[in-house]
Amino acid sequence: MQYLLMLYAEEGGWARMSPAEQEQGVAAYGAYTQALKTAGALAGSNRLQGSATATTVRVANGKSQVLDGPYADSKEQLAGYYLIDVADLDAALAWAARCPAASHGIVEVRPVWSM
Amino acid sequence: MDRTAQARRAADAVARRSYGKLIAFLAAAMHDVAAAEDALSEAFAAALADWPRNGCPANPEAWLLTVARRKGVDRFRHHRNGEAAAVQLQVLAEIGESALAEGDDAAIPDRRLALLFACAHPAIDAGSRAPLMLQAVLGLDAKAIAAAFLASPAAMGKRLGRAKQKIRQAGIPFVVPTRDELAGRLDGVLEAIYAAFAEGWSDPGGTDAIRRDLTAEALFLARLVAELLPQEPEVLGLLACMLHAEARRSARRTAEGDYVPLAGQDVALWDAAMIDEAEALLLRASRLGRIGRYQLEAALQSAHVERCRCGRTDWTSEVQIYDALLALCGSPVVALNRALAIAELKGPEAALEIMDALAADGRLVDYQPYWAARAALLARTHAYRDARHAFDVAIGLAGDPAVRRFLQDRQAALPR
Numbered sequence: 383m384q385y386l387l388m389l390y391a392e393e394g395g396w397a398r399m400s401p402a403e404q405e406q407g408v409a410a411y412g413a414y415t416q417a418l419k420t421a422g423a424l425a426g427s428n429r430l431q432g433s434a435t436a437t438t439v440r441v442a443n444g445k446s447q448v449l450d451g452p453y454a455d456s457k458e459q460l461a462g463y464y465l466i467d468v469a470d471l472d473a474a475l476a477w478a479a480r481c482p483a484a485s486h487g488i489v490e491v492r493p494v495w496s497m
Numbered sequence: 498m499d500r501t502a503q504a505r506r507a508a509d510a511v512a513r514r515s516y517g518k519l520i521a522f523l524a525a526a527m528h529d530v531a532a533a534e535d536a537l538s539e540a541f542a543a544a545l546a547d548w549p550r551n552g553c554p555a556n557p558e559a560w561l562l563t564v565a566r567r568k569g570v571d572r573f574r575h576h577r578n579g580e581a582a583a584v585q586l587q588v589l590a591e592i593g594e595s596a597l598a599e600g601d602d603a604a605i606p607d608r609r610l611a612l613l614f615a616c617a618h619p620a621i622d623a624g625s626r627a628p629l630m631l632q633a634v635l636g637l638d639a640k641a642i643a644a645a646f647l648a649s650p651a652a653m654g655k656r657l658g659r660a661k662q663k664i665r666q667a668g669i670p671f672v673v674p675t676r677d678e679l680a681g682r683l684d685g686v687l688e689a690i691y692a693a694f695a696e697g698w699s700d701p702g703g704t705d706a707i708r709r710d711l712t713a714e715a716l717f718l719a720r721l722v723a724e725l726l727p728q729e730p731e732v733l734g735l736l737a738c739m740l741h742a743e744a745r746r747s748a749r750r751t752a753e754g755d756y757v758p759l760a761g762q763d764v765a766l767w768d769a770a771m772i773d774e775a776e777a778l779l780l781r782a783s784r785l786g787r788i789g790r791y792q793l794e795a796a797l798q799s800a801h802v803e804r805c806r807c808g809r810t811d812w813t814s815e816v817q818i819y820d821a822l823l824a825l826c827g828s829p830v831v832a833l834n835r836a837l838a839i840a841e842l843k844g845p846e847a848a849l850e851i852m853d854a855l856a857a858d859g860r861l862v863d864y865q866p867y868w869a870a871r872a873a874l875l876a877r878t879h880a881y882r883d884a885r886h887a888f889d890v891a892i893g894l895a896g897d898p899a900v901r902r903f904l905q906d907r908q909a910a911l912p913r
Contacts, residue, residue, distance in 0.1 A: 385668075470668045470670035471620055471670065472669075475620070
């Protein structure tokens, strides 16, 4: 089954880290991605730009409304995702727990709608 | 007896004997509790049509499983397509081949433990786990479960539906966790069984048939887990704890329905066989050398029994058990009971001091036993005005009329 791991984190956190800590953080994500690849579980992954770069769009009465900012105005924002392919929820939760984001933020696990 | 009645009787017997095993087997194969329930209920309906005509099969379990499997395959053809469905169909086609070929229902693998772990999975809403277990493993209907948990049947039906949907859509596995994960996951299973038992227990008179049955069903589940995981001391501890409580059921009320506190119970009314079984379980658990919350609670029950049977009490060791329990789970209710044991060891003043500190926690403010215990301790220190007030609060919080009457009598007996 495919699961989307959505990584939520406090946005100011990265900027407050020292260069050494940032380097360590990048390395941790690199290692995690590598581990997923080695296990044959990685289906896709990306880091996102900060929520200040987000724009929302909705169409009402045939007119599209474009607004600056993210959809949810919460302290933790979506910062990236991993799409993984594993046997079941327990396996997905085990990968989520290993993700560096689980230690400094929250990882939401969602099964992908299978056709 | 006509053949229809005979078929119905045979089907009822299979349902009682094997419902949980059949559902667990189908659900694990289909990864879907609701679909397994539908398939099995269709199979039972088919049996009631077929058996009166063709006679009851030699192995009714295998007959039902064959029909349920066919119904399950039909459902998949109707509702799903694509690769996932093909895999499921293959699995369904294979299930039970060996069992059915053997013609022996003992050959159907027992997946009930895996089903219990799926029902008590941490990804399932905590309040839904006990109801889900009762329905999935024992086949209780939503109406009976709703009555036992004081919920509306419609709300309970929705809650159960959501939980089953989560199992299917989120891909919650039907497996017994591996050794290193077992302890943590087992907690969820035991907690849900204990919750079901406590719901049944909250009808202390045992006059409400649905709730009385619930304690029996919870005991059945605890026995089942103890049988399937005989090396897990906490499972044995939970069963011992529940048996101890159940053994005293008929002593908890007088013939007139009045509440009888533990110290005033007629020991002759206790079920000695149940108590013996509980003690044996606790001994077995202790030999496994891993202490835990349920074993400690059972040890306390055991100490209470010993006290009432022989009039001897070792309060020091009781306080020690409470200390250990408090360190494990930090519950304010445990802290309260520990204070009451300390009252026997060091006097009511010492206990009241602890209770004042506990009150700051806030979680005990609307806990009736806290106020009743406080009132009794205050009475022992001759602080009758304060005791009267504490009784007032306790009476106001009591939901059980027999307990309310008991507290009112105690309050009226205070010297003016």
